Amino acid sequence: xxxxxxxxxxxxxxxxxxxxxxxxxxxxxxxxxxxxxxxxxxxxxxxxxxxxxxxxxxxxxxxxxxxxxxxxxxxxxxxxxxxxxxxxxxxxxxxxxxxxxxxxxxxxxxxxxxxxxxxxxxxxxxxxxxxxxxxxxxxxxxxxxxxxxxxxxxxxxxxxxxxxxxxxxxxxxxxxxxxxxxxxxxxxxxxxxxxxxxxxxxxxxxxxxxxxxxxxxxxxxxxxxxxxxxxxxxxxxxxxxxxxxxxxxxxxxxxxxxxxxxxxxxxxxxxxxxxxxxxxxxxxxxxxxxxxxxxxxxxxxxxxxxxxxxxxxxxxxxxxxxxxxxxxxxxxxxxxxxxxxxxxxxxxxxxxxxxxxxxxxxxxxxxxxxxxxxxxxxxxxxxxxxxxxxxxxxxxxxxxxxxxxxxxxxxxxxxxxxxxxxxxxxxxxxxxxxxxxxxxxx
Amino acid sequence: xxxxxxxxxxxxxxxxxxxxxxxxxxxxxxxxxxxxxxxxxxxxxxxxxxxxxxxxxxxxxxxxxxxxxxxxxxxxxxxxxxxxxxxxxxxxxxxxxxxxxxxxxxxxxxxxxxxxxxxxxxxxxxxxxxxxxxxxxxxxxxxxxxxxxxxxxxxxxxxxxxxxxxxxxxxxxxxxxxxxxxxxxxxxxxxxxxxxxxxxxxxxxxxxxxxxxxxxxxxxxxxxxxxxxxxxxxxxxxxxxxxxxxxxxxxxxxxxxxxxxxxxxxxxxxxxxxxxxxxxxxxxxxxxxxxxxxx
Numbered sequence: 170x171x172x173x174x175x176x177x178x179x180x181x182x183x184x185x186x187x188x189x190x191x192x193x194x195x196x197x198x199x200x201x202x203x204x205x206x207x208x209x210x211x212x213x214x215x216x217x218x219x220x221x222x223x224x225x226x227x228x229x230x231x232x233x234x235x236x237x238x239x240x241x242x243x244x245x246x247x248x249x250x251x252x253x254x255x256x257x258x259x260x261x262x263x264x265x266x267x268x269x270x271x272x273x274x275x276x277x278x279x280x281x282x283x284x285x286x287x288x289x290x291x292x293x294x295x296x297x298x299x300x301x302x303x304x305x306x307x308x309x310x311x312x313x314x315x316x317x318x319x320x321x322x323x324x325x326x327x328x329x330x331x332x333x334x335x336x337x338x339x340x341x342x343x344x345x346x347x348x349x350x351x352x353x354x355x356x357x358x359x360x361x362x363x364x365x366x367x368x369x370x371x372x373x374x375x376x377x378x379x380x381x382x383x384x385x386x387x388x389x390x391x392x393x394x395x396x397x398x399x400x401x402x403x404x405x406x407x408x409x410x411x412x413x414x415x416x417x418x419x420x421x422x423x424x425x426x427x428x429x430x431x432x433x434x435x436x437x438x439x440x441x442x443x444x445x446x447x448x449x450x451x452x453x454x455x456x457x458x459x460x461x462x463x464x465x466x467x468x469x470x471x472x473x474x475x476x477x478x479x480x481x482x483x484x485x486x487x488x489x490x491x492x493x494x495x496x497x498x499x500x501x502x503x504x505x506x507x508x509x510x511x512x513x514x515x516x517x518x519x520x521x522x523x524x525x526x527x528x529x530x531x532x533x534x535x536x537x538x539x540x541x542x543x544x545x546x547x548x549x550x551x552x553x554x555x556x557x558x559x560x561x562x563x564x565x566x567x568x569x570x571x572x573x574x575x576x577x578x579x580x581x582x583x584x585x586x587x588x589x590x591x592x593x594x595x596x597x598x599x600x601x602x603x604x605x606x607x608x609x610x611x
Numbered sequence: 612x613x614x615x616x617x618x619x620x621x622x623x624x625x626x627x628x629x630x631x632x633x634x635x636x637x638x639x640x641x642x643x644x645x646x647x648x649x650x651x652x653x654x655x656x657x658x659x660x661x662x663x664x665x666x667x668x669x670x671x672x673x674x675x676x677x678x679x680x681x682x683x684x685x686x687x688x689x690x691x692x693x694x695x696x697x698x699x700x701x702x703x704x705x706x707x708x709x710x711x712x713x714x715x716x717x718x719x720x721x722x723x724x725x726x727x728x729x730x731x732x733x734x735x736x737x738x739x740x741x742x743x744x745x746x747x748x749x750x751x752x753x754x755x756x757x758x759x760x761x762x763x764x765x766x767x768x769x770x771x772x773x774x775x776x777x778x779x780x781x782x783x784x785x786x787x788x789x790x791x792x793x794x795x796x797x798x799x800x801x802x803x804x805x806x807x808x809x810x811x812x813x814x815x816x817x818x819x820x821x822x823x824x825x826x827x828x829x830x831x832x833x834x835x836x837x838x839x840x841x842x843x844x845x846x847x848x849x850x851x852x853x854x855x856x857x858x859x860x861x862x863x864x865x866x867x868x869x870x871x872x873x874x875x876x877x878x879x880x881x882x883x884x885x886x887x888x889x890x891x892x893x894x895x896x897x898x899x900x901x902x903x904x905x906x
Contacts, residue, residue, distance in 0.1 A: 171617075178624075247650055265673060265690060279673040281689035281729045281756055291684040296733040298684050304676070321684070 205270045212268045212276070215310055216244040222337055223315070223328040226391040226398050229288060229301035231322050233400050236299065237375035237389030239344060240285060241337045242328070251284035254348065254392050258341040260284070274307040275320060335394070343394035347415045348372060353437065354503050359428040360405050368429065369503055381405070396422055403427070436549040437505030440470065447556065447602035449478075451570070452532075454597060458483040461596060465498055465507070466608070474498045474507070480594050491517055493573070493594070496527065506548035506556070509571065516575065516593060521583065523576030525593045529568035532597040543568035547602055556602040570597040654694045657905040661701055662725075666718050670697060672727040672755075679751070683732040683740075688755040693727045695763055695902040696755055696773070700725070702900055703769070704777055707890045712881050720784055724749040729756040742776030747784040750777055763902060766894040770843050778839035786831060789878040795870045796830030799863055803829050817856040820863025837864075837871050842887040843894075 197204060216223070222243035229235040239254040249266040252258070262284035269275050278285055282303075289301035302319030305326070309316040315328040331340065351372050358366045358381050368379025370390075377399060378387050390399045395414050402409035405427060413422035413429060420431040449461035460481045465474040478493040495515060499508045513524045529543035545568050547556040561567045573593040574582045582590035651659070654672075662668045671678060672693035679685055708717050722744065731739035731754045744750045752773050762768050799820045804811065804827045811824040821827050826836035841849060853861045875881045 247652075264687075267673065269675070271677065277674075278687070279675070280687045280693070286686045286729070289684070290686050290730055291733045293731075293733055293739055294737055296684060296735050303687075 205274070208274050209268050209270060212274055212307055212310065212315075213244075215312075215315070216242075216268070216276070217246075219244075219330045221331040221333050221335070222250075224331050224340070224393070225326055225328050226393075226400070227288075227301075227326060228319075228324045228389050228391070228400055229299040229322070230324075230389075231300055233324055233389055234300075235374070235389070237391040237400065238288060239341075239391045239393065241331070241340065243337070249278060249282070251278075251282055252337050252341050253284045254341065254344055255288075256284055257345060258338045268307070272306060272320070275304050276307055276317065277304040340394045344392045347394075347396065347417075348392055350415070350417055350420065351431070353431070353433065353439075353505070355432055355434050355437070356422075356429045357432050358403075359430060361426050365405075367434075370429070371502075373502075434504060436551060438549050439505065440500045442549070443474065443500065443507050443556075445605055445607040447606075448604040449596060449599055450555075450601045450603055451596040452598040455595065461594075463496075463498070463602060464608075468497070472500055472502075474500065478594075491594075493517065493525065493527075501546070504546070504548050504559075506546060506559070508547070509545045511543055513576065514573075518593075521575035521591075521593065522578035523580040525573040526576055526582065527571060527573050529571045531568055532570045537570070537572065540566060540568050542566050543571075545569070545571060545599060553601075554603075554605075556605075558600050570595075570599060572596070653905055654690060654697075657694070658697065662697070662705075665714060666705060666721055667723065668721055669724045670727070671724060672697075674728065678724070678726050678749070679728065680732065680743075683734075684730075685728050685732060685753075686730040686756065688727040688729040692729075692755050692758045694905060696727065696752070696758060698900065698902050698905070699763065699769065699897065700773070700777070703774060703890065703893055703897065707886070707893055710889050711886045712879070716879070720781070720788065722748060722750045722780065722784065726751040727755045728753045730754065742773065742780075744776065744780030744783070747780075747787055750780050752776070764898040766897060769897075770894075774843055775839050778843060779835045782835040782838045783831065785879065786834065791834055791874045791878075792870060793830075795834060795867060798866055798870075799833075803827055803833070805829060814855060817852055817864075818860040820856065820860050820867070822852060822864060833867070834871065837867050838875070838883070841868065841871070842883055842890055845891060 199207070222241055225240040225242065227238045227240045229238070241252040243250045244266060247265055247267070248263060250261050250263045252261055256262070260283075262282040264278055264280040264282035266276065266278050269277055285301075285303050289298055289303050291298040300322045302322050302324070304320040305317035306320050307315060307317055308325075313330040316325070317328060318325050331337065351370065354369045354371050356368050356370050357364045358368050358379060366379050366381045368377065368381070368386075370377055374389070375391060376387070376389050380386070381403060382405065384404070386399075386401065386403065388399060388401050390397045392398075393412070396412065397415070398412050399410075402411040404410075408425075410424050410427050413424045413427075415421075416423050422429040444465050444467065446462050446464045449463055451461065453459050462479045462481075464477045464479065466476065468474040474497070476496040476498045478496050480491045480493070482489045482491075493514055494517070496509075497512060499510065500506075501508055509527075509529055511529060512527050514527055516522075516525045528539070529545045530540045531538040531543075544566050546559040548559050549555075550557045558569060559567075560569045572595045575591045575593050577583045585591040649655075658670045662670045672688050672690060674685065674687035676685075705717060705721075726749060728751060732743075733739050740753060742750070742752055754772055757772075802819045802821070806828070808824050808826075808828040811827055813824055816822075816824045816827055819827070821833065821836075822840045823836050826833040840852075844852075853864060856864055872883055875883050875886075
């Protein structure tokens with residue numbers, strides 16, 4: 170009996186003692202909060218250790234869906250000075266910065282900086298702006314590279330230390346020279362001696378579009394002082410290509426055996442070429458002798474022209490001329506051609522209070538086939554010296570004719586006596602624009 | 612005897628075990644609360660001297676998204692413009708109340724946090740939010756980056772974007788500490804339209820006995836709009852509302868005004884006409900304010 174008591178008491182003793190055994194084994198040598206604090210200090214020290222600062226290939230839009238930019242930073246004593254490809258080599262922006270503890274370590278540009286925040290600002294009607302980040306989660310740091318992720322829009326990006334042998338101004342100047350050398354969007358993607366595809370490099374948004382070896386690449390890129398960096402690599406024959414060097418002699422981006430070479434597609438014309446008056450070549454079914462001309466005047470110098478459509482009708486000895494003004498004709502920077510889309514223009518005769526609905530559509534025998542968001546595309550043909558209609562019947566928006574429907578004051582088409590909408594003008598099968606006369610030669 | 616010794620030994624051992632089973636768990640290691648002083652520049656020190664120490668207010672101009680509504684994409688405030696607005700707010704708001712009711716009144720009742728945000732908050736409904744306040748604790752002032760030298764001398768714009776909101780929200784805080792007489796809510800009880808206030812026309816609001824369309828939301832907003840408009844509008848602007856309201860509308864507004872006046876006098880010892888004169892006097896002098904030097 171006594172033995173049992175002793176044994177039970179001994180047992181209890183052991184239990185009591187083991188209650189103070191530590192069973193929490195620490196993986197790290199310091200508690201989390203302390204490591205975060207240390208992390209903040211280390212990150213700031215690393216950022217400020219670069220005398221010449223850092224370069225960031227910066228991408229906006231969720232999943233890299235929007236534009237690419239190049240940003241440069243110099244961090245010192247809680248303040249950052251920035252430059253960018255957009256702002257150019259003579260502009261800097263200064264603000265404060267911080268590294269804060271928030272979902273991990275976050276680099277934040279926390280007062281307004283005129284270099285980065287215009288890329289992230291929202292506005293009325295665009296509540297997310299460009300989907301650009303100014304706060305960056307720090308994922309991994311090495312001496313020369315800081316891997317970050319945009320906090321809101323989650324794009325992965327890298328800050329690279331800029332070596333002391335080149336100033337930031339020089340970097341941006343060299344970058345700008347490359348950017349300025351790209352005058353149009355069309356490039357051939359060449360591996361060795363084979364042209365694999367025609368691709369588009371659009372420097373308005375720094376975006377690349379092309380299908381190479383059956384893989385579709387639609388992605389942003391950013392300029393460097395020697396060429397470009399594409400956010401995703403091209404994978405050609407098992408090799409990856411991200412960074413290309415610009416060869417200004419040949420207007421080509423090069424990397425090893427891959428060349429992306431600028432070329433002008435057939436009939437490509439710059440925007441100024443199209444200014445002037447063109448005769449509209451259409452099939453006249455009206456029973457009245459009729460001429461139409463289209464006069465293109467300067468618009469914004471980049472994407473459209475302010476235009477006038479002049480219709481001259483001859484009835485016996487009477488000549489009636491009507492000018493339809495405020496017509497906007499677009500310039501296509503990819504084809505170097507022009508296009509006309511659906512729009513409402515004022516009615517010079519005053520008959521239609523709501524104006525005229527200018528509608529590109531298709532002629533089908535004697536009928537009209539309405540086309541939703543119809544577009545008439547014209548590309549210049551050097552040989553024929555005319556601008557030819559580009560019509561693709563498989564493209565649902567492609568049109569070959571246009572009509573102007575009169576709109577009443579309720580902005581609806583006016584139905585005429587025959588039960589059909591009334592037309593102010595009608596041009597079936599506008600196959601070309603010819604007899605180009607420059608603006609001053611009227 | 613032997614068995615007593617055994618028993619004694621067992622008791623000793625168990626006591627020792629029991630006592631040592633919880634060994635010391637004193638906190639050890641380094642402190643996680645920062646002990647190195649924060650680096651403050653001239654503006655930060657000025658804020659300490661003019662907002663934090665006298666009124667216990669945290670003026671935040673470096674954007675921390677933990678302080679904002681994350682559904683909005685916001686831009687941080689420009690630090691120079693934040694400083695200019697901070698000087699203006701002190702002059703037109705704090706110092707005005709200080710003159711009329713003393714520093715302790717503000718210290719006890721002002722919002723604890725004033726947050727400056729560079730952009731507006733743009734919604735998907737194509738509207739913009741220019742000022743918000745929460746729980747009597749924080750007032751957010753948006754659109755700071757739109758400030759420029761011209762705007763900073765334009766009392767009417769500053770009032771629309773900033774001061775009207777601050778006075779309005781401050782009224783809510785005062786109401787929460789000392790409620791107003793609920794008879795106020797009955798004056799135009801059937802005319803409150805709740806969320807539909809934004810589709811009302813201003814003239815209709817006046818004629819129904821409200822000083823603004825937002826006042827038609829509910830009684831407490833009505834009260835806050837009454838006070839904040841009365842003390843920030845000039846006499847001419849206030850009379851224009853009264854005239855626009857017509858006879859019956861004006862009578863209702865004046866009835867509400869009397870209740871606001873007696874509330875402020877009886878609960879807080881503040882004469883709203885004196886407060887209004889102080890604010891308007893200061894408003895008349897903002898173009899002489901030096902906004903480019905932190906004093």
